[in-house]
Amino acid sequence: MGVEVTDGTIGLVGDDCGRYCPSFHQTVELLGRRWNGVILHALMARAERFGEIRAVIPGLSDRLLAERLRELEREGLLSRICPGTSGAPRYVLTAKGQALGPVIDAISSWAADWAQAAD
Amino acid sequence: MGVEVTDGTIGLVGDDCGRYCPSFHQTVELLGRRWNGVILHALMARAERFGEIRAVIPGLSDRLLAERLRELEREGLLSRICPGTSGAPRYVLTAKGQALGPVIDAISSWAADWAQAAD
DNA sequence: TCAATCACTTACGCTTTGTAAGCGACGATC
DNA sequence: GATCGTCGCTTACAAAGCGTAAGTGATTGA
Numbered sequence: 405m406g407v408e409v410t411d412g413t414i415g416l417v418g419d420d421c422g423r424y425c426p427s428f429h430q431t432v433e434l435l436g437r438r439w440n441g442v443i444l445h446a447l448m449a450r451a452e453r454f455g456e457i458r459a460v461i462p463g464l465s466d467r468l469l470a471e472r473l474r475e476l477e478r479e480g481l482l483s484r485i486c487p488g489t490s491g492a493p494r495y496v497l498t499a500k501g502q503a504l505g506p507v508i509d510a511i512s513s514w515a516a517d518w519a520q521a522a523d
Numbered sequence: 524m525g526v527e528v529t530d531g532t533i534g535l536v537g538d539d540c541g542r543y544c545p546s547f548h549q550t551v552e553l554l555g556r557r558w559n560g561v562i563l564h565a566l567m568a569r570a571e572r573f574g575e576i577r578a579v580i581p582g583l584s585d586r587l588l589a590e591r592l593r594e595l596e597r598e599g600l601l602s603r604i605c606p607g608t609s610g611a612p613r614y615v616l617t618a619k620g621q622a623l624g625p626v627i628d629a630i631s632s633w634a635a636d637w638a639q640a641a642d
Numbered sequence: 643t644c645a646a647t648c649a650c651t652t653a654c655g656c657t658t659t660g661t662a663a664g665c666g667a668c669g670a671t672c
Numbered sequence: 673g674a675t676c677g678t679c680g681c682t683t684a685c686a687a688a689g690c691g692t693a694a695g696t697g698a699t700t701g702a
Contacts (some may be wrong), residue, residue, distance in 0.1 A: 410593065422572055424564070424565065427680080430634070431633060432561065433557065435554075436559070437555060438554035439552030445544070446543065454680050455679060462543070463660090465660065468657085469657095469680095470680075470682080492680070503636065506633070508547075511547060511550050512581075517622065573648075577649095584693095586651080586692090588649095611648065611649070
């Protein structure tokens with residue numbers, strides 16, 4: 405959805421909201437909160453266990469990973485699945501989390517095109 | 524671009540990178556750094572002047588706006604245009620910045636669908 | 643010319659993050 | 673069955689980032 409404006413460039417806006425949209429704000433802050441983006445990316449690439457996620461993301465510490473997983477669970481983006489009595493818990497995306505796929509994709513695609521480019 | 528996996532769910536990955544991609548990481552951290560997302564959103568909705576941007580985004584202070592604008596300029600997402608000798612500077616997106624349109628759109632669309640939903 | 647606004651900058655305290663160490667539960671090994 | 677190693681966290685503390693508030697020089701307006 406792009407809105408043509410007078411001079412021919414494209415002004416992209418979400419839905420009904422013009423220049424500021426609280427739900428957009430909320431989403432972009434959640435997505436971009438440190439590590440959240442890459443954690444979701446890893447989950448979409450089928451990482452499931454705590455250690456597995458941590459191993460995939462360089463620089464991410466236990467502490468922050470635990471905190472972010474709790475947060476993402478609270479937001480309903482993933483579920484923590486504890487198998488019966490013992491065994492390691494697994495983290496899987498909910499429908500809400502899966503729905504972020506296109507966002508992750510759009511970012512990946514932009515990153516591929518522009519990541520290092522000077523302008 | 525979605526990759527079908529065994530059980531029918533969709534694992535979305537950027538390009539060639541499987542579970543972790545540095546350029547994706549860099550991008551998502553930049554985009555999600557506090558206020559950056561909404562600032563870009565405002566710029567796409569054609570806000571151009573310092574005070575204009577600040578007025579549109581509730582809670583954003585002068586200090587952080589100045590810092591973020593400098594940062595986004597350094598990253599090449601926007602240009603700071605100083606008209607000749609005097610007059611207020613204007614901020615406009617570069618091609619690189621404009622290219623984030625689809626990302627902003629994807630986020631807006633997700634926000635519209637899921638922002639407040641419980642699951 | 644005097645005040646007001648604009649686009650910032652500086653100073654300071656609080657919150658979030660990074661680093662490192664520790665802890666209980668479980669599995670494998672001796 | 674005691675020890676060792678790993679896994680999934682938690683705790684403690686220093687550093688970095690952020691929010692609030694006040695200040696500054698350059699323009700604009702009365």
